[in-house]
Amino acid sequence: MLDMPIAMELASFSPLTTHAVVLAGGAGSRITPLPSSSIPKALLPIANRPMIFYALFSIHRAHIPSASVFVSAEFRNQIETYVNEIYVKDPLVKALQWSLTCEFLVRDEEGGTADALRILDGADAHATTLVVLSSDYVGNISIERVLQHHIDTLATATVTLVRQKCTPVQVPKQKGKASKKPAQSSTYSVTNYAMLSDEHRLLALISPSDLTNNKVIVRPTLTRRYDSIKLCSDMYDPHVYVFHKMTVRYVLRLFPAISSVRFDLVPYLARRQHTLQRTAETLDWPYPGEQLVVNALVLDATSTYAKRANTVEHFLATNAEVASGCINTFLSPSDDPPERPKKGKKSERKLPFVTAGEKVSVSPDSAVAHNVTAGHRTSVKKSVVGPNCKLGSNVKINGCVLMQGVVLEDGVNLSSCVVCDDAVIGHNSTLKDCRVAAGIVVSPESEVSDKDFTGAQEDVYGLGDIEFV
Template sequence: MGPEWQAVLLAGGAGASLFPLNHTGNPLALLPIANQPLITYALRSLEQADILDVLLVCSGEATAAKITSWAKNKYIGKLRLKTRSVPEDSESGDALRMVAEDITAQSFVVMSIDLITDVRLESLLAVHFLRNASATALLSHRKVSPASETKLGKAPKDVEYVALDGQMRRLVFFRPSPESRRNIKLPMGTLMRHGRLTIRTDLQDNHVYALDRSVLGVLHAKPSLASIKQDLIPYLVLHQHASTKAAAALRPDSSGTPSANGQPEPGSMAAPGNAERLSPGCDYISMSHTSADVDETAAGTSYCGAFVAAPEQYCARTVSLQSFSEVNREVVNVELAARLGVRAKPNAKHDNFVDESVQIGSKSMVAAGCMVGPGATLGDKCSIKRSVLGPMCKLGSNVKIINCVLMDSVIVHDGCHLQNCIICTGAELQERVSLRDCQVGPGFTVSEGAEHREEVLAKAPQQRRSSDTKS
């Protein structure tokens, strides 16, 4: 595959968007997915790709200290882990710029800690190397069509606008989609070069990038490129066709310096065309130009590649309470769990994961697609469906749990009914509690007979700042 690779794992911070899961300061990287820390999935992907030198970039010294302690005391594997902290609220491009001195390999991969995938990274890296690319992004198919999530007359939400070449190898257009953006401007040079572009919103960026070392030079020359996804990748895609003769137009001191959002300013080699508004809810929109394609092999050009995962491959990021809950339930599918490296031993007869040490009372039922961790106790007539229960959980009698995640040492007394909830470590639900679409913070007690809908039940949060390394 070429020279040895390094990995930069953006480990984030406490994950402010996941409150109350982070109420006690537990880093995002150590939150449980199928009863094992989130970080273990990314590390396994790197181990499979035989990338041994891994830099863990953490937001804030407190997060770095906790992840360093976990790596020292809990991690068992062949990777060489080194932890670096960056200031809280650092965006991903800024964080990469700050740790550049620790990157010595000619090529490296940047990956977010919150991604869980069964895509083999070695395939992505091999494609990047063989194409001699400056950057290669991992794309996957969105689970749901944006059309089903969009009201008539409104642009699709939380999508990337992507155009690939005819072979689906090269990124020729890439724009993340802030909700405030109503119009997408296409560079005229790009449209002239390719003749016809199909802008797609059915692909998602997974924040995994294989990068050439030269990209670090771009980051240092362009301090305004704060985010890898929002700034750096659009910038590289826009300027990948710069020939050797025109390279001076892209230098930081040139009058043609592009702006931070990737749109060229006056004097640059690719002027934007007219604004094209994408049809609301559309997965595809095509635009044509009569000019013939320009030779892609022109000397001095760089290459921004795309690696598109197969539709059946799994890519999911735990960036919200909803996705945290969904991913927990999805990865305990027995077949998928095997591909992702879930450590628990499956019960093939019942298509679930119930540890041998679990005590199950009379007439209790754990359905397929569930996980119950070691040391848990279920009373009589309990029903567990599409849920994950952590180690040492204790359930009384007549407890019903549907579409829930219970972390370690949760106590649920008799007659409780839970649906679409996340119950954090050490929480206690007294008798006959009814919760739907709720989150219960660590160590919180819900009073007997209480009924709650769509609420966060937690102790008053301490003053804190967002500590994610942003995309």
């Protein structure tokens, strides 16, 4: 039996029947010590734009008219002010020439992501479809494409997966075997095991931590129902989901124990699609079509960039990749790809500093914000430098993120570090793989690797005797 009103409603899809949900209430426990009492995770910078910009822009670009942004009570005013006063004035947003209306809802800190969907405040009244993103999502996935796939297949839920690229790694040479070139293998980080049918039905999405004795258990109902099942370990889940609104509302009302979208709601729907059919007992389930369908839209990493900046490692990598221009075409309001910066001679390039000394260099894959000063012989490579930073002379920065107001004194050498707002690194210090919390002062001539600087400030001194060219 077919629920015709719902099926016909979905067939006439347009962005105007879609409502977006952005989950921005997380505390960022996996990315400490970067968030602080003054800066929530959602406003941490990615290539000098707040992290939440990229989720909002993806929704906005898809012509979706409205979004509910779930925030913590502590940071509601900050995030609301950014969206209503700063996001709307961004040149990329103004170029879209249509509006996105956002409401801000406080998410219970004890609740999960699915709990947030239970308290949608009526802004989604017009919608038949919900698209759900995390505020730490950064990428160039076309939300229109995901929505169209969802509608075309009469799906109850659509999960976007990105097939990861393999990274070459060196393989140790075996004794007694000579070779001209070192042996190489390919690897990727396993974040999920996705069980798919030939038609890309998502049969299960399993986290490595949920394996039973390092084994994936396949239910007999699946082997009886599907002739072929693929188990994929190279699928990355960037948390871009689409749901049939009425079904999700029904399920969440029926099962209050469902708390997480990723770990409860999606697995539950994936399981039930094998056992739930239209019968006299289940006619009140409002899913479209003759059966509940959970689909996977599988995208290739060669043409798709998608990452969650939810760890320090991913935060650094995402900053570097976005600063290098990996999603410039997606961000550009024009259909034409933006021009790449000309290589030319270093002397011909305009340096992005308010004032700069002699022999200062910035690599093309770096991003430097406004009102930054640099002393003599300072080098910035593969890094993001926030506004109002002061870089002394003989400073070397490689693969780093400096947030706003950071001071690096003369002779500082940083590699793969994150330095938060208003921190000071004392002269002739060398830091590698370190995280420096907001306002911290690192002692001069420190040589440290892999450390979180979060404690009481060391050697606090005035900045009046620091001279910048």
